[in-house]
Amino acid sequence: MSKLVVNQIQYSGGATYTLPTSNPSANDQLKTDGSGALGWSGNLTAIKNANGQVTNMPTQVGSNGQTLQSNGSGTLAYGGAPTNPMKVGSTYGYYLADRYEVITSGNTQNFVLSAGGTGQPSSATPFGTNDNYPIGYYFQWLGLGSTGSGNIRIQPLAQNGNPVSGSYSQNAFYRGHYNEQQGLGNSGTSYNEYFNVNFTGMQTQQGNNTLQFTDTGSTTRWGKTAMGEMWIFPGVSYPQYNHWVNYSNTSNNAYKTTYCHMWMQDVMQSSGQGYEYLTQTPWQFEWQNPSGAQFNEGVAELYVLMADNGTYPG
């Protein structure tokens, strides 16, 4: 085999290259130092983008669970992984489970918010399918308007979509509520299977079907939407819920804000409809507009609190 032993080689009239003086490792690539001294390169410790911007790798490897982060000076560094503000140790706080944005999703007479997220409850969801796990629900609704007046209510549904209650007699709630118009004296029983969100009419057609969110007109309109919050303990025995709702009705002068606490009748009374319970554990909730009007504005959200052995996304 012919071999030329020489320190440098030069393209005729071009650059002069000095040959390497050390052995390479397998797969090392030949490199120049910019002055024509050839050598071997086995790895990169920096990367360059198409604009020539160099990003340096960390000095040393990090610990298990750390993430790569920029240090603001072109060098990657290790840092803590992004944390979940609603998680501490192995326990979780409340999570968004479902959301219906009426204002962009379109008018509807009813809509369902599910503990299983936006997927069908019977299929795999970020929260699993064990209906024993949800131990608390929190609703918030904002600017919820409809095309006509009337009560709005929430029907608890089982995971299979059926109402959790079979008959009124099995699902009597005691409703204790007060509102700014009538004070604490207004309370009563309500033998039904729904969570009645408001005591009187939800709203008035002050704006007809005009959406307040986008209405740029000059016609004077009163607020016609409802907002509120609700907390539900969905125990099969003695479920209870507590909420406030603010809404307007036929004029500018009545029942605009209601604070309401509902629970099973036997909690309030020594006798009544017997031992009250839900026939199944609620897993989803249908917001209903029983007057036939359609929700046409606003947003409603369902947050869920799972048992510690429940399934949370992330």
Add this chain to the structure above:
Amino acid sequence: MSRVVVNQLQHNTGGSAPAITWLTADGSSGQKVKSTDTAGTLGFTSDDLPIKTQDGNTTMSFPNSLSATGMSFVDNGSGVFTATAASNPFTINSEQGMRLCDRVDLTTSSPASTINLTVPIAYTTTGSNVLGFDLRFYGLRMANNSNNNGEKIHVTQLTQNGSQLGSGGSNYYTSQRYNLQNNQVSNTYSAQTGTRFRLNNNSDTYNSSAWPITSIFADGTVSSARRGIEGAYYGQFKMYNAYNAKTAASRMVYTSGSSYNDNNEEFTAFQGYVDSSPGHAMGLSLGNGSSYNFCDGLVELYAYFKNGVVS
């Protein structure tokens, strides 16, 4: 063109330098020259060099595919990364729940007579993307040294740069206030002028000249003169961010001037319109009728966005 035909090249160092065996076949465009062995036999390759930490001790191995956006690279302690999504409890599938927008902690910041909280530009600069607000305040206390019955806190709608939305001259109606102590309804629906939503009717927030005018949150002194939390507001102002042009959805607040005067425990609700304040609000401001400084407490602004606006 001059040419030397030779199989190997070797630096003249007395035999310690490798005898580099020259390329025997051409490569493809863009390929690089590498040594195929430890003896310096050259060949072409399309492989990139591995990426290592600067100390050269650890090869950094990245995931085979990155099919999702917003992923973080999490190390296993040996330089092997997996792409992991940061868990967000207020995002489910393609839907987003409430987001913290702004916060003022008066226990550590300077007292101020006005507290402005706005939607970050990073979230959106389009007002119609913001469906509503939830303003929460805790232990909010004013630094006035006298019993000024009628000191009222109020909320003003803001643009994103912190200026008042609209120029005033507007109207809104205050729903009846409900007083917890007296189990009574007070006030009427008389129109209020200006762009302010007055949260309370007659609460005093500070009633003694002996009480501090700076934060006492961390003050361990047990003294009647440290009863500053008495008279502090806590509450919530929730608002549907309807377009302001003679039309507006309900605004609701529960507010309290605490135990110094139980009569001040009250709910307040609003509805009505702000007719000369066109557009959607991009923030809220807390102020008070006499421009006293807020000197204690915490105020947070949360917002609800249309799906897809915030990640």
